[in-house]
Amino acid sequence: MSGFTWTTQLLYVLAASCFVLGLHMMNNPATARRGNQVSIAGMVAAIAVTLAIVIHSGAVTATGWAVMLAGALVGSAVGLYAARTVQMTAMPQLVSVFNAVGGGAAALVAIHDYGRLSSGHVSVATTVTTLLDVLIGSVTFSGSIIAAGKLQGVITSAPVTFPGARVVNLLLAVVALGTGGYMIASYSLPGLIIVIIAALAFGVSMVMPIGGADMPVVISLLNAFTGTAVAMAGFVIQNWALIIAGALVGASGGILTKLMADAMNRSIRNIIVGGFGTGDSAPVMGGATGSVKSVAADDAAIQLAYASKVIIVPGYGLAAAQAQHEVAALAELLESRGVDVSYAIHPVAGRMPGHMNVLLAEANVPYPQLKEMEEINPEFARTDVALVIGANDVTNPAARRAGTAISGMPILDVDQAKSIIVIKRSMGHGYAGIDNELYADPKTSMYFADAKTALADLTSAVKTLVG
Amino acid sequence: MSTALLTDLTIFVLSLWVGFEVISKVPATLHTPLMSAANSIHGIVLAGAMLIAVTADNAVGYVIAFIAAAFAAMNVVGGYAVTGRMLKMFKKRPTATAAPAPSAEAAAANGGTSAGRSA
Numbered sequence: 001m002s003g004f005t006w007t008t009q010l011l012y013v014l015a016a017s018c019f020v021l022g023l024h025m026m027n028n029p030a031t032a033r034r035g036n037q038v039s040i041a042g043m044v045a046a047i048a049v050t051l052a053i054v055i056h057s058g059a060v061t062a063t064g065w066a067v068m069l070a071g072a073l074v075g076s077a078v079g080l081y082a083a084r085t086v087q088m089t090a091m092p093q094l095v096s097v098f099n100a101v102g103g104g105a106a107a108l109v110a111i112h113d114y115g116r117l118s119s120g121h122v123s124v125a126t127t128v129t130t131l132l133d134v135l136i137g138s139v140t141f142s143g144s145i146i147a148a149g150k151l152q153g154v155i156t157s158a159p160v161t162f163p164g165a166r167v168v169n170l171l172l173a174v175v176a177l178g179t180g181g182y183m184i185a186s187y188s189l190p191g192l193i194i195v196i197i198a199a200l201a202f203g204v205s206m207v208m209p210i211g212g213a214d215m216p217v218v219i220s221l222l223n224a225f226t227g228t229a230v231a232m233a234g235f236v237i238q239n240w241a242l243i244i245a246g247a248l249v250g251a252s253g254g255i256l257t258k259l260m261a262d263a264m265n266r267s268i269r270n271i272i273v274g275g276f277g278t279g280d281s282a283p284v285m286g287g288a289t290g291s292v293k294s295v296a297a298d299d300a301a302i303q304l305a306y307a308s309k310v311i312i313v314p315g316y317g318l319a320a321a322q323a324q325h326e327v328a329a330l331a332e333l334l335e336s337r338g339v340d341v342s343y344a345i346h347p348v349a350g351r352m353p354g355h356m357n358v359l360l361a362e363a364n365v366p367y368p369q370l371k372e373m374e375e376i377n378p379e380f381a382r383t384d385v386a387l388v389i390g391a392n393d394v395t396n397p398a399a400r401r402a403g404t405a406i407s408g409m410p411i412l413d414v415d416q417a418k419s420i421i422v423i424k425r426s427m428g429h430g431y432a433g434i435d436n437e438l439y440a441d442p443k444t445s446m447y448f449a450d451a452k453t454a455l456a457d458l459t460s461a462v463k464t465l466v467g
Numbered sequence: 468m469s470t471a472l473l474t475d476l477t478i479f480v481l482s483l484w485v486g487f488e489v490i491s492k493v494p495a496t497l498h499t500p501l502m503s504a505a506n507s508i509h510g511i512v513l514a515g516a517m518l519i520a521v522t523a524d525n526a527v528g529y530v531i532a533f534i535a536a537a538f539a540a541m542n543v544v545g546g547y548a549v550t551g552r553m554l555k556m557f558k559k560r561p562t563a564t565a566a567p568a569p570s571a572e573a574a575a576a577n578g579g580t581s582a583g584r585s586a
Contacts, residue, residue: 019508020485026501027492033554036504040547043511047543050514057521067529068520071536072513078537079545086549088556091499095506098546101538102509108535109515115531116522125472223502230509231482235475237515243475244482245511251486252505256498347495354498361556368559372495 004056009240011049016244018042023248029367046241075101088362089319092219092352093151099219099226100144106229106246107137107196110236114192122187126236131180133232134192135199140225142203147218150207151351157212165209172202213316215351216260224253256353263347263373265399265409292427295445297454300421301461304330307384309340311376313412314356315349317390317424318451324363326455327389331365333462342369344376344386344412346394377413386417388438389451392430398437405434420444423454497557503550510543 019042025035054060060068079098086094110133117126149155176198183191210218231246233239261268304310312331318324331341343365349356357370371379380386388395395414398404414420420443427446430436438444447454493501516535523532 015511016482019511020489023486023493023501023504023508024489026497026504027489027494029494029497029554029557030559032497032500032557033551036500036547036550036554039504039508043507043543043547046511046514047517050517054517054521059521061524063529064520064523064532067523067533068517068536071516071533072540075537075540075542076544079541079543080548082541083545083548083552088553091503091549091553094545094549095502098503098506098510098542102506102512102542105512105516105535105538105542106509108531108538109512109519112519112523112528112531112535115527123469125469220502223505226509227505230512230515231479233512233515235472235479237518238471238475239514239518240475240478241511242515243479245508247479247482248486248489249505249509251483252490252501255487255490256502259495259498345495350499352499353502354495354500357496358499358553358556361553361558364558366560367496367557370496 008049008053011045012239012241015042015046015049015241018045019245019248023252088359089322090152091358092215092350092355093148095352096144096148096151096219096222099222100141100148103137103140103144103222103226103229105137106226106233107134107141109233110134110137111192111196113236115189117187124184127184127187129232129235130192131183131195133229133236134195135176135180136225136232137229138196138199139203139206140222140229142200143207143218143225144203144222146204146207147210147215147222150210150212151215155208159211160208165205169202169205172198172205176202212351213348214264216348216353216355217257217264217266219352220253220256220260222253224250224257227251227253259347260353263410265406292439292446293442293444295421295447297447297457297461298465300445300447301458301465303385303419303421304334304339304387304458305337305462305466307334307339309379309383310334310385310387311342311344311380311383311414311417313344313346313386313388313391313395313414314360315346315389315391315394316351316356317392319350319356319359319390321390321451323389323452323455324359326452326459328360328363328365330455330459330462331369333459337462337466342371342376342379344373344380344414345370346373346391346412347410349391349394373410373412380413380416383417384419386414386420388414388420388422388424389455390423392424392436393434395438396430396434396436397441398434414438415441415443418443421447423447423449423451425450500550500553500557503546503553507543507546507550510539510546513539513543515539 018038022035022039025031110130114130150157176195179191179194227246227249231243234242334341345356393406394411397415399406399409399411415438516539519532519535523529
């Protein structure tokens, strides 16, 4: 091994260490920002080393340089613009787009590498890693674009299914794997193109039947796929930095997928094999037959203002109504009156893991007030008022009983609070399509209004009545 | 099975375990920035995209090199930028601009009881 190779490999290891350290520092909001900077430093080192390798090879043509630099510039500009301008509510879409381009780039690396091999001697290992990279990368690419389209509302967020969809999926998988099997036996460039097309189509048909509420699982899964695709690209071009970084991301995506699936009480197997959110919910059992009590802004405001402990339970409805700033303003006002305010965040509140936390952080809510489910659940019993905004299924006590569509789903123990105020547009159902028994609880008052208006009215009512 | 493949596989598996260990300690509060950070890290595929240029010598190769470089650069630059932007928003106390002075004081007084995990 030459001195140059030694140096470059060591620098790659250093870069990989920076990635691990950077991720490690994400375990606390206080160090997370520095963690991101450490990770950036690692990335800069890795890219600089690669640039040195490219120059050292001396094999790049003038056109090669031009396309590489032009591509990098265009990509950087688009990425930077998107990162600077994206709304925090649109983060899931952006992450999906980055998954798509990452997976796409990983697939292209293997496609190019395979294309310049000749029909002579291709080892099984090369073919298998190439195939895995191209398969996973292509599925991620098209799947993530569909996911982003659904999140953005360009494609309907309702599950799109048609008769025989399962059969089509199965056929695509058989075509891709069958062609792959043939390619292991003998080199075939047309075979690779068939695999690419089948994988792209599979990505589309995999994500189309998925409903909006299942997006946290889908994004996490596609993130894991991208990581794996990048690691496979590392196998193909024998680059450790890609293998390590890809594996780290694969692990991260895997963990988040598992967490999200658990929070929705669905097994990963059920999600992958059974199709996502295709409405396998059982009919309503038992239920909220009692009448609901509604409340006006003034009464609700007085309850809140004279409480000593309030827990706010935000759901995606809050983000959809763009009411993060209004809720933060109300919380601040209550705090200024000496009320202890915290937020109970269910793991699937939002459209991606941790989404609600970012939305509230953007509205200047200090992160120590954002409590995870396990942390906050014991506190509900000591809470005077639980204010539920745009959250439904995750507060339904029916989840504790067997035989309902959400049985076994971990929920926030909102019903244990001394009183509960629910801000909601109407008595409409949540994603699971069942009645929320919380609403019929005698301790619960319903405040029927748009979240944004309701919160602004509550804030001004608190100010005028008790200010 | 070649030694190189075995080495690669070893690195891959160990990295997966390191990933599981490190990431399972990240609190749910930071899951979105975490995913975004992981996203930026897989932008390392830019290194792979750059290496395409070394062997590209025909039109197809150049097109692939261009698209791969653009995709990967978008991934890495955009990913890090947006992660940084998000993390900047996570604050322990409300900023003075958003909160009128008295409420900021009350929040600070209250912080003692409501401050949780963060030290």
